[in-house]
Structure formats: structure tokens, C-alpha cells
Amino acid sequence: MKRVSIVEVAKQAGVSVSTVSLVLRxxxxxxxxxxxxxxxxxxALGYVHNVAAANLRANTSNLxxxxxxxxxxxxxxxxMASIVQELERQHYMVFLRQPQDEGDALERCLLSFKQQGVAGVIYLASDVTAALLPEKIRRCPLPLVxxxxxxxxxxxxxxxxxxxxAASQATRYLIERGHRNIAYIGGTENDRxxxxxxxxxxxxxxxxxxTLRETLTPACAESTxxxxxVTRHLLENNNTITALLCHSPNAMIGSISxxxxxxxxxxxxxxxxxQVALLGFEDMLHVNLTxxxxxxxxxxxxxxxxxxAALILRKLSEPDLPPQRITLSGQLVVRESA
Known part of the structure; x- marks a missing residue:
């Protein structure tokens, strides 16, 4: 099938080639x-815009x-879903990768980004025990968020x-409802x-x-x-506990049991x-059927x-922008458990 050119589109639309180019960009x-x-x-002509080729010609990238x-x-x-939605709204495309480790796999991931000509990188850190980023990410030459x-x-x-x-807000809410013996359940000791x-x-x-009593903050493995x-042991030895802050969905489910x-x-x-009040730290839709x-x-x-998404786009438009730090607070959603 013959490839339709931008010249043919301009002729069909009755406009100049430069006008078609401006519309495409x-x-x-x-x-x-x-x-x-x-x-x-x-x-009408079946024209398909080759974004990659256009980016190459203009020395830019929307990836x-x-x-x-x-x-x-x-x-x-x-x-991830929110990032993709926002970038697509701004006419950018996302190249998604999941490296299996922070060494060679991550290095190959970053190399593939460079080969594909991505404009910038967003990294979703997953290691909750690490104080620093993986070395490969710290040395990333591309704009990074x-x-x-x-x-x-x-x-x-x-x-x-x-x-x-988040924890301060949750604790104040429980105290203001009359709770005086509150425990924190879950998370490993080195979980930041x-x-x-x-x-x-x-x-x-x-x-x-x-005051915080360490006996009321048992750590445990991430399983129900x-x-x-640990919750059963805690409640059997502290029958005055009336509320639990649950570190994760697993901690919440295990605590109910x-x-x-x-x-x-x-x-x-x-x-x-x-009764024992339960309060978690994220919307656990898969659990809220109970x-x-x-x-x-x-x-x-x-x-x-x-x-x-907004920060990576700002970084692309302002290369000399000093490092930005954005800290977001959650909202308390009151339902039946607390």
C-alpha cells in the first residue's frame, strides 16, 4: 500500500504543507x-502520522x-495509571519497563530508553528499606523524577x-473519638x-x-x-486496647482474624x-467488600x-530547574471500622 504524504494531505485539505505540519505538531x-x-x-486518505520520525527530524521526543x-x-x-493518563493528556507516550533487579536489568532498561530516544524518566521506587536510590538511577543522564x-x-x-x-492524622482522629490505648500493627523493623x-x-x-509504648507497636512479616x-498475642496480653493502626492490607486482614x-x-x-477500631493507610477496595x-x-x-507527570514535563521545559521535592498528604476517609 502506498504511503500517504503530508503533501497529499495539504492538497486534499486545500491548505499549505506548513499548516498541516502545525496541525500535526x-x-x-x-x-x-x-x-x-x-x-x-x-x-479520507488514510494518513498515519509517524511521530517517531517527526521527533527525530525536530530533535525532540514525546516519549x-x-x-x-x-x-x-x-x-x-x-x-502508574495516573501518570499515563496525565502524560497522554499532554500528548506524550509512555515506554513502560519492569527491571527484575537493580543491577544489570536496570542498566539494560535505561539503555533501551536511551536507544528509543525518550525525553525523560519517571522511576517508581519500590524498596521501602532503602534510604538511597539504586546507583544506576542516581547516575541516570536523562531528566529524572x-x-x-x-x-x-x-x-x-x-x-x-x-x-x-498520615499516621499523625489517624492517631488524632482515634484519640478524639475517645481511644487511649492504641496499637500499631505490622511492617518489618527496617521498613522506612x-x-x-x-x-x-x-x-x-x-x-x-x-507516650508511645514499644510493646504496642509489634513489627511482623508482610503476611496476614x-x-x-502478633495481633492476637497483643490483644490477649492487653485487653484495654481499643484501636489498631494497621500498616498494610495484610495487617488489616490479619488483625480482623x-x-x-x-x-x-x-x-x-x-x-x-x-469492639476494636481498625484504621488503615490506603483504600483497600479488594478488602472493603467485607x-x-x-x-x-x-x-x-x-x-x-x-x-x-507535571514535574517531568516541567523539567523538560526548564532543564536548569533545581531539584524539586513534593510531599503529598492523604485524606482521612471515615467508614465503619473506626
Whole structure:
């Protein structure tokens, strides 16, 4: 099949070749009627715009590399969807990669981005125990934006969750509802998200003249069984506990099991001593089919994606922009469990 040229489109639409070029690049002040006429001509002739070739000629690119190491992370998946949606709205395309490690696989990923001529890179950090980015990412020569749930020490363009604020907000809410014995369930000892949330937990308790008791903050492996075991042990030895902050969906599910095992029930009424309030840190849609529905502090995943997309585009238009740090706070969503 013969390839339709831009000259033929211009002739069909009755406009100049430069006008067709401006319409394709969405540049210049072209009337809506002319734009419609050009698009009608392209459709009638079957013209397909070769974006890659156009970018090569103009020495520009509308391709953004997106690295998502962990697709099992619900926060990362939601952020990814938001990034793609926002970049597509700005007429950019996404080249998605999932390297299997932070060494050779990540290096090959970055090399493929360079070979494909991507304009910039967004990296969704997944290691919640690391204080620094992988070396390959730190040395990335392309404009870079990092999205993280826990990173705090790298001097890069960074969009991250405010875990301390989330835990402080959740704790204040529980205290204001009358809870005085609150525990934090889950997360491993070296989990930086857990560490940051415990700082927020402690600071909120201090505002009300209360102190953090380490015996009420058991760490555990990231599984429902591990969370259930530590929660049951905690409740059996501290029958005055009336509320649990749950580190993750697994911690929430495990805690529910343990609550029933010790003869108590999930619920928000602090005056009914058999009830234990549960509060999580993200919208667990796959869990909220149960009763009660869970109260949580949102992860701000959609806004995180929008901010990351906006920041990489700003970095492309302002190459000398100093490193930006955007910290996003979640919103408390009150439901039945607390």
C-alpha cells in the first residue's frame, strides 16, 4: 500500500504543507475549522502520522520512560495509571519497563530508553528499606523524577507520600473519638514507611500528653498470618486496647482474624469494650467488600501520578530547574471500622 504524504494531505485539505505540519505538531494559531479540515483529509486518505520520525527530524521526543519495579504494589499501580493518563493528556507516550533487579536489568532498561530516544524518566521506587536510590538511577543522564513512599535522603526531583502526617492524622482522629490505648500493627523493623509512621504516631500521642509504648507497636512479616499472630498475642496480653493502626492490607486482614479469635469484634464504638477500631493507610477496595468497611487515610496515589507527570514535563521545559521535592498528604476517609 502506498504511503500517504503530508503533501497529499495539504492538497486534499486545500491548505499549505506548513499548516498541516502545525496541525500535526499542535503548534501555532490555527482555526478550529482548518484543524477539522486537515483531520478530515487525513482520515479520507488514510494518513498515519509517524511521530517517531517527526521527533527525530525536530530533535525532540514525546516519549517518557516509566520504570515500575513492583507491579504487586497497589500504590505503584495506581500511580502508574495516573501518570499515563496525565502524560497522554499532554500528548506524550509512555515506554513502560519492569527491571527484575537493580543491577544489570536496570542498566539494560535505561539503555533501551536511551536507544528509543525518550525525553525523560519517571522511576517508581519500590524498596521501602532503602534510604538511597539504586546507583544506576542516581547516575541516570536523562531528566529524572522519582516517586517514593519512603525515600527521604536523595537530592533528586522527588514526589512522595507524607507517612508521618498520615499516621499523625489517624492517631488524632482515634484519640478524639475517645481511644487511649492504641496499637500499631505490622511492617518489618527496617521498613522506612513504618519508621516514619511511628514518628507521626508518637508525635500525635505527645500532643495529648500520652507516650508511645514499644510493646504496642509489634513489627511482623508482610503476611496476614504473621499479622494475625502478633495481633492476637497483643490483644490477649492487653485487653484495654481499643484501636489498631494497621500498616498494610495484610495487617488489616490479619488483625480482623485475631480480633474474632479473642472474642472481640471490629467496630468504632469505644464505649462497647468488646469492639476494636481498625484504621488503615490506603483504600483497600479488594478488602472493603467485607463488613465493616474500613476507615483509612488515603494514599493520594492519583495526585501523586499527576504531580510526577507535571514535574517531568516541567523539567523538560526548564532543564536548569533545581531539584524539586513534593510531599503529598492523604485524606482521612471515615467508614465503619473506626
Amino acid at each position: 499542535q503548534k501555532g494559531k490555527i482555526s478550529a475549522a482548518t484543524i477539522a479540515r486537515v483531520h478530515e483529509a487525513m482520515s 517518557i520512560g516509566l520504570i515500575v519495579p513492583d507491579f504487586s504494589d497497589s500504590f505503584a499501580v495506581k500511580v 522519582v516517586v517514593s513512599q519512603s525515600l527521604q535522603q536523595d537530592g533528586c526531583n522527588l514526589v512522595m507520600r507524607d507517612n508521618r502526617q 514507611i513504618r519508621q516514619q509512621r511511628l514518628l507521626g504516631f508518637s508525635s500525635a500521642l505527645a500532643q495529648y500528653g500520652m 498470618q504473621a499479622a494475625s499472630l 485475631a480480633i474474632y479469635q479473642v472474642g472481640r469484634t471490629p467496630g468504632k464504638d469505644v464505649f462497647l469494650t468488646q 463488613s465493616p468497611s474500613f476507615t483509612y487515610v488515603s494514599s493520594a496515589s492519583e495526585e501523586t501520578g499527576r504531580q510526577a
